[in-house]
Amino acid sequence: MNDFADNARATTRALRDLFAPTPLQRNAHLSERFGADIWLKREDLSPVRSYKLRGAFNAMRKALALDPTRRDFICASAGNHAQGVAFVCAHFGVRGRIFMPVTTPEQKIMKTRTFGAGTVEIVLTGDFFDETLAAARDECARTGAHFLSPFDDADVIEGQASVAVEMLDEMGRAPDRLILPVGGGGLSAGMLSYLQAVGAKTALTLVEPAGGASLTAALAHGAPTTVPITDTFVDGAAVARIGNLTFAALRDVAPQDVLIAPENRICITIQEMLNVEGIVLEPAGALSVDALGQIADQIAGQTVVCVTSGGNFDFERLPEVKERARKWQGLKKYFILRLPQRPGALRDFLDMLGPGDDIARFEYLKKNSRNFGSVLIGIETDDPANFDRIVERVTARGFGFRDISQDEVLSDFLI
CATH class of the missing domain: 3.40.50.1100 (Rossmann fold)
Incomplete structure (x- = not known):
């Protein structure tokens, strides 16, 4: 060994x-x-x-073995590393400053503070993690605090x-x-x-x-x-x-x-x-x-x-x-439907759906012209093959029908 x-x-x-x-x-x-x-x-x-608790503990243990008087540690994290560092700060009775992005959910902030049991200070800075990390390193350089890396450290x-x-x-x-x-x-x-x-x-x-x-x-x-x-x-x-x-x-x-x-x-x-x-x-x-x-x-x-x-x-x-899982299984898709502005048009579309199809989202977007309107529609089904049937029927009736399920830009904006 x-x-x-x-x-x-x-x-x-x-x-x-x-x-x-x-x-x-x-x-x-x-x-x-x-x-x-x-x-x-x-x-x-x-x-x-x-598992992040393990590396944080060992890095802090080794740092304190080299300098038992050290009492100031800094890390940058919005997740598990922050909570591990907070836990070991409480264990060793040292001060920890944990830098987190401003966008960090309150739940994660509260959990980190709880694990620290009064030994840690949460510093919210930066919209993105790279900005948060840079701020943490700058503070270490300024104060001489020990930086606890989340992974790229031999002791971790x-x-x-x-x-x-x-x-x-x-x-x-x-x-x-x-x-x-x-x-x-x-x-x-x-x-x-x-x-x-x-x-x-x-x-x-x-x-x-x-x-x-x-x-x-x-x-x-x-x-x-x-x-x-x-x-x-x-x-x-x-x-x-x-x-x-x-x-x-x-x-x-x-x-x-x-x-x-x-x-x-x-x-x-x-x-x-x-x-x-x-x-x-x-x-x-x-x-x-x-x-x-x-x-x-x-x-x-x-x-x-x-x-x-x-x-x-x-x-x-x-x-x-659940949404992502159903997309992967091919059981849920989103479409932009170009619907004629006439009485009965919506009913005509609904008649094209089968017994295993369900409308999960229906949102009128805007009126493109006097004769047509656009609808964001989400459909869930019990068999991925049903979507081929739906598209075939809708297309045959002359309705505009665009699948936007894999269009990241439109999905992020509309869904």
Whole structure:
């Protein structure tokens, strides 16, 4: 066992002052569905409902070991890292200043403040995270406070490796395959480094959201590169640029072992885990489970561990989750209907719908001319094939009918 493995095990022992190992649970539903022995490493059941507590604890522990008089720490985060830092600030009795974007939901601010138990100050600054991060770093430079990175830090990576230490201890052996979400890379870098250090022969599958696939881009370029964030739904993993230190640990991962998960498909997984298993997962926390379907042909008969990395889900997002899920399943679409301005025109359109079709949205937009008006209409159905029938009937009647479901600009503006 090398130094990294020894340090990771020491960190794991130290973490027991904060919380017991998170459960490693066999999931009968997923095991039966995929014909494999599937286990969930439940990081969503940590005290702050994510693994981020581990890295924050280790980084702060190491900083205090070097300078026991240090009492000022700063981080920038709008999510799980902020809550982890707040928790360990309360544990060590030090002052924390947590920089968050002005747009951060009040619920996240309140949770962070609660975990800090009077030891943290919330600083709201910047409309975007990059502005918030710059302000936090500037404040560190000005005051000499210690900056706690969310992922690109050796002590943070070492702290996240404790998930792998617990997994092997709880299972008693190495799994055939480990599936991990990837954002900045701290969790995957830590767990992979530990498995390599102890000689575990475990296949690795990494998953990142389509709206921020920074590891895929880094592997293609041979170095970290900045990618545009095209969808922020998976806010815990949609990172524009993977860390330099984390990529150093991941640079030899085969590109085919990095999967990209569409955000709308992830919503189906969130719904299924909640409705079938009663497990609340945030979008990033559902990534590893969501990937099972993509590699179903590779995992039959294997022992597989999925790390459910977080459960900080705001239930006010459930309508959005349902909407995205139905879009992915092809059961809901939005159209612009050009409706003739004559008596009976609307009834004519309604008669074209079948018994499994339902109007979920109907909004008169504007009158284009004396003879026609435009309507935004959302239709839900019980079979995706029904939409072909609807379009065929409407077109045959000469009504203007435009599908805007995949038009991001129009959808954002109108829906």
